[in-house]
Amino acid sequence: MRHPMIFALLAGSVFALAGCEDSKQASVGRAIDTVTAIDQQNMADLMLAAGDPDEAVAYFSTQAEADPENIRNLRGLARSLVRAGRTAEAVPVWQNVINHPEATNDDRVLLADTYIRANDWERAEQTLNAVPPTHETFDRYRLEAMIADANQQWARADHFYETAAGLTTRPSGVFNNWGFSKLTRGEPRDAERLFTQALQHDPDLFTAKNNLALARAGQGNYTLPVVRMTQQERAMLLYTMAIAAIRKGDETMGRTLLQEAIDTHPQHYDEAVRAMRALEGGGRG
Numbered sequence: 001m002r003h004p005m006i007f008a009l010l011a012g013s014v015f016a017l018a019g020c021e022d023s024k025q026a027s028v029g030r031a032i033d034t035v036t037a038i039d040q041q042n043m044a045d046l047m048l049a050a051g052d053p054d055e056a057v058a059y060f061s062t063q064a065e066a067d068p069e070n071i072r073n074l075r076g077l078a079r080s081l082v083r084a085g086r087t088a089e090a091v092p093v094w095q096n097v098i099n100h101p102e103a104t105n106d107d108r109v110l111l112a113d114t115y116i117r118a119n120d121w122e123r124a125e126q127t128l129n130a131v132p133p134t135h136e137t138f139d140r141y142r143l144e145a146m147i148a149d150a151n152q153q154w155a156r157a158d159h160f161y162e163t164a165a166g167l168t169t170r171p172s173g174v175f176n177n178w179g180f181s182k183l184t185r186g187e188p189r190d191a192e193r194l195f196t197q198a199l200q201h202d203p204d205l206f207t208a209k210n211n212l213a214l215a216r217a218g219q220g221n222y223t224l225p226v227v228r229m230t231q232q233e234r235a236m237l238l239y240t241m242a243i244a245a246i247r248k249g250d251e252t253m254g255r256t257l258l259q260e261a262i263d264t265h266p267q268h269y270d271e272a273v274r275a276m277r278a279l280e281g282g283g284r285g
Contacts (some may be wrong), residue, residue, distance in 0.1 A: 004027045048076060053084035071102045078110070087118040105135040112143050121150050138167040142174060157181060172202035180211055188218035196225075206236075207261050213237040216242035222253055236263035239272045246279065255279055 047056040060077035067073055074097045082089035094111040097103055108131050115124035125147050132138060146159035161178040165171040179194030195212035198205055211223045222241050242257035261272040
């Protein structure tokens with residue numbers, strides 16, 4: 001009488017063991033899928049952060065062809081194309097991204113950024129206008145400032161530059177762009193202040209050093225700013241101020257600064273030499 005009971009227990013044990021085995025296999029499968037997904041994400045991050053732009057384009061092109069519905073692959077391809085300077089190709093990829101059901105407002109902001117890089121300011125503005133005002137990010141306001149600048153809406157541009165600068169721990173680029181905006185408006189004193197702020201946050205930002213020299217020259221001040229610079233950078237800033245002086249009609253100051261730039265540069269300074277020869281040739285004429 002006990003045999004049926006024993007058989008039932010044994011059968012139950014067999015099925016339980018089979019169920020455990022299936023569960024283990026499923027767990028292993030999920031673990032492998034997880035590791036694969038993590039590896040793919042790590043590779044994607046590496047390609048975007050440090051990889052050669054063209055290699056990144058090739059990588060994400062392959063990934064997008066293999067899994068075209070994966071928005072991460074489309075984003076990676078779009079960002080890689082932008083890094084590679086292939087903005088015309090990046091635009092339709094970003095458009096595919098924002099048409100994806102998982103698209104975010106950050107994606108729309110990046111599309112607007114790509115339009116600006118492609119010099120399509122009208123579409124950039126339209127794209128940003130479609131982003132809800134509650135989406136308050138550094139990138140959004142940085143682009144809003146640039147678009148306001150392009151439209152010569154100076155008060156609006158100043159507002160957005162100030163807002164963007166407050167939303168990042170690395171505002172040197174914002175201050176530099178804001179300063180250049182002031183410079184093009186004919187406000188060199190305000191521009192000088194902003195370039196100085198940019199260099200306080202990033203003392204090695206040469207663009208801000210060069211723009212600072214321009215702002216000082218615009219006020220008739222041809223002394224070098226007191227900032228950290230290499231000997232080569234010093235020569236380049238002298239050259240920048242020389243050209244600014246010549247354009248203002250002060251050829252004597254321009255000649256003096258060109259000669260100083262030539263003497264300062266650690267190597268042959270071809271641009272300054274050619275400018276000096278052109279100046280001397282014009283003087284003889």
